[in-house]
Amino acid sequence: KCSRLELIPVIDSTNQYLLDRVGTMPKGACCLAEYQQAGRGRRGRQWISPFGSNLYLSMYWRLDAGIAAAMGLSLVVGVAIAEALESLGTEGIKVKWPNDLYYQDRKLAGILVEMSGQTGEAAHLVIGMGLNIAMPASEGESIEQSWTNLTDACDTLPDRNVLAATLINRLHDALSDYEESGMDGFTMRWNRLDNFLGRPVKLLMGNRVVEGIARGINNQGALLLETEQGVTPYLGGEISLRGC
Ligand code: ATP
Numbered sequence: 706k707c708s709r710l711e712l713i714p715v716i717d718s719t720n721q722y723l724l725d726r727v728g729t730m731p732k733g734a735c736c737l738a739e740y741q742q743a744g745r746g747r748r749g750r751q752w753i754s755p756f757g758s759n760l761y762l763s764m765y766w767r768l769d770a771g772i773a774a775a776m777g778l779s780l781v782v783g784v785a786i787a788e789a790l791e792s793l794g795t796e797g798i799k800v801k802w803p804n805d806l807y808y809q810d811r812k813l814a815g816i817l818v819e820m821s822g823q824t825g826e827a828a829h830l831v832i833g834m835g836l837n838i839a840m841p842a843s844e845g846e847s848i849e850q851s852w853t854n855l856t857d858a859c860d861t862l863p864d865r866n867v868l869a870a871t872l873i874n875r876l877h878d879a880l881s882d883y884e885e886s887g888m889d890g891f892t893m894r895w896n897r898l899d900n901f902l903g904r905p906v907k908l909l910m911g912n913r914v915v916e917g918i919a920r921g922i923n924n925q926g927a928l929l930l931e932t933e934q935g936v937t938p939y940l941g942g943e944i945s946l947r948g949c
């Protein structure tokens with residue numbers, strides 16, 4: 706399904722590579738690298754990207770319905786990745802709202818959706834994914850939160866090419882479905898995989914903290930938190946387990 710695939714051993718960031726080439730790439734074009742010199746997460750944070758051990762993948766997507774329709778995209782991508790890994794035999798890989806994959810309460814993969822601009826109605830997006838496969842311990846030391854590897858989540862690692870192809874195909878399918886039907890029917894898929902469903906969490910929004918029980922997502926992709934005031938949807942912020 707991939708319209709074009711660039712395999713680049715050493716790169717600054719696979720997301721940046723595609724962002725710099727918007728307008729020259731067909732929809733669904735992908736970039737895979739072995740090493741990122743400037744791998745990034747949200748808000749300028751660093752994504753630790755050592756050579757040869759993990760997967761760094763980005764896909765270009767033109768969303769004809771515009772940026773308003775991009776809300777919820779990282780959730781759809783997270784579910785697509787978790788389901789892709791499940792289809793390769795892993796068990797217990799979960800999603801964390803709004804943009805991570807977790808295994809046993811540790812971060813396994815992160816998703817970064819960036820926009821390069823709009824032409825008319827269409828939004829030009831780059832969807833990046835960093836998946837830890839076998840992170841060298843020396844590199845992992847600089848990650849300031851709990852993290853894990855795909856090697857811990859499966860008995861036998863899938864072949865690297867099969868893994869990349871499965872992720873790309875599932876990502877492509879999920880983006881096409883999302884474009885056609887939005888989040889319809891998707892909340893159930895999310896809720897099955899939700900790492901925090903029914904658990905006590907803290908939501909941090911700037912200086913504000915809300916504590917409650919995670920109740921999944923609504924059909925806009927907002928996080929639902931139950932407090933004494935009832936169930937409230939939240940569109941932004943970062944969650945962690947209460948007490949962590
Ligand atoms: P959080 O994961 O804290 O909820 P987030 O999903 O918004 O937040 P980002 O800021 O986008 O995370 O990602 C960068 C963060 O991910 C870094 O601050 C670091 O803690 C962590 N990190 C960086 N590299 C890796 C990696 N290879 N594996 C797991 N975690 C990483």
Ligand code: BTN
Pocket residue numbers: 717718719720721741743744745746747752760761762763804805814815816817833834835836
């Ligand atoms: C997160 O921290 O949760 C998001 C991390 C996203 C990392 C991936 S690796 C491939 C792509 N290129 C980047 O520079 N970032 C994303």
